[in-house]
Amino acid sequence: MSFFKKLKDRMLKSSARLGEGLDALVDEAGLDEAAPRPAASVPPLAEPAPQPAAPAQGGMLGRLFGREEEPRRVLDDAMLENLEELLIQADMGVETALRVTANLAEGRFGKRVSAQEIRELLADEIARIMEPVARPMPLYPSRPQVVLVVGVNGSGKTTTIGKLASQFRAAGKKVVIAAGDTFRAAAVEQLQVWGERAGVPVMTAPEGSDPASLAFDAMTRAQEEGADLLMIDTAGRLQNRADLMEELAKIVRVIRKKDPSAPHNTLLVLDATTGQNALSQVETFRKLADVSGLVMTKLDGTARGGVLVALADRFGLPIHAIGVGEQIDDLQPFDPRDFARALTGAGEAG
Numbered sequence: 001m002s003f004f005k006k007l008k009d010r011m012l013k014s015s016a017r018l019g020e021g022l023d024a025l026v027d028e029a030g031l032d033e034a035a036p037r038p039a040a041s042v043p044p045l046a047e048p049a050p051q052p053a054a055p056a057q058g059g060m061l062g063r064l065f066g067r068e069e070e071p072r073r074v075l076d077d078a079m080l081e082n083l084e085e086l087l088i089q090a091d092m093g094v095e096t097a098l099r100v101t102a103n104l105a106e107g108r109f110g111k112r113v114s115a116q117e118i119r120e121l122l123a124d125e126i127a128r129i130m131e132p133v134a135r136p137m138p139l140y141p142s143r144p145q146v147v148l149v150v151g152v153n154g155s156g157k158t159t160t161i162g163k164l165a166s167q168f169r170a171a172g173k174k175v176v177i178a179a180g181d182t183f184r185a186a187a188v189e190q191l192q193v194w195g196e197r198a199g200v201p202v203m204t205a206p207e208g209s210d211p212a213s214l215a216f217d218a219m220t221r222a223q224e225e226g227a228d229l230l231m232i233d234t235a236g237r238l239q240n241r242a243d244l245m246e247e248l249a250k251i252v253r254v255i256r257k258k259d260p261s262a263p264h265n266t267l268l269v270l271d272a273t274t275g276q277n278a279l280s281q282v283e284t285f286r287k288l289a290d291v292s293g294l295v296m297t298k299l300d301g302t303a304r305g306g307v308l309v310a311l312a313d314r315f316g317l318p319i320h321a322i323g324v325g326e327q328i329d330d331l332q333p334f335d336p337r338d339f340a341r342a343l344t345g346a347g348e349a350g
């Protein structure tokens with residue numbers, strides 16, 4: 001299955017929300033234009049629409065001759081407002097929704113557009129916002145390259161580490177994982193399972209022991225074994241930010257004793273199902289750690305995929321990959337065009 005097909009299938013909830021919303025937006029007005037009713041019975045969606053430049057009979061003629069025309073609606077203020085609402089409902093955030101609709105209207109205001117045309121225009125607009133941030137996780141010549149993985153509990157850190165480790169290993173890299181959330185035995189066990197799946201060693205420490213000391217030991221082992229990558233899982237307890245900040249700072253301090261340039265990447269893993277909350281998680285974690293890139297998980301289980309557009313627009317942090325399922329091969333490189341087309345239901349680019 002192609003990347004796009006999988007992405008489109010998995011992001012069905014998000015694209016259904018946006019795509020069907022767009023159809024409804026245009027459809028209602030399309031019907032009204034084809035069969036005008038008295039003003040009182042015209043629904044609010046179509047009310048401010050001026051008479052279409054092209055006569056509505058064109059559509060009726062088309063229908064008479066068995067040629068179904070796509071419903072169209074005049075792109076006016078009311079429609080733009082409806083569109084904004086739709087984008088906000090898709091978790092794109094108010095600011096981004098406003099910007100996207102304003103850009104989309106430029107040069108097209110007052111023209112009649114179909115749902116498919118809007119989908120295409122939206123996909124282009126969204127891809128334009130996301131292109132500058134779509135970057136794979138950079139690889140450096142440092143050995144080991146240290147990748148610190150942060151994020152709230154349950155965001156998908158463990159799963160993402162497992163998936164990434166598997167991909168790096170398949171690319172011929174030697175990887176070591178450190179189970180740095182030493183306070184949760186279940187988290188450590190889960191990481192061990194992922195390590196086995198990926199064929200990568202997982203270093204653990206006794207429950208409740210100092211994560212920084214594990215990070216130091218893992219760094220020593222990774223250096224001794226000539227590993228290419230060391231991936232360090234971390235705790236995600238946000239209830240006590242001061243503790244978490246101290247814990248992360250200590251991990252960074254000890255690994256810098258071994259390599260002053262480490263960590264080389266600090267990945268923040270975000271759960272798409274949290275919607276707008278992902279934005280505040282970025283703000284929080286940027287204060288706790290020097291976040292260098294994002295991975296968004298669970299885009300398959302939510303209609304809130306639009307939040308990734310808001311993240312790109314607001315923070316400009318690189319987006320390295322997206323999670324679209326629980327299996328080891330369900331982490332995809334982030335492709336802004338594919339994502340935008342899957343999100344809007346625009347279909348694969350021709």
Ligand SMILES: Nc1nc2c(ncn2[C@@H]2O[C@H](COP(=O)(O)OP(=O)(O)OP(=O)(O)O)[C@@H](O)[C@H]2O)c(=O)[nH]1
Nearest residue numbers: 153154155156157158159187297298323324325326
């Ligand atoms: N559907 C779906 N589920 C995912 C994805 N990524 C992770 N999950 C699931 O989300 C749940 C939490 O993932 P974990 O990897 O354990 O999250 P974590 O951040 O390590 O959480 P803790 O271990 O609690 O710190 C698990 O049930 C995963 O299978 C994804 O892309 N799609």
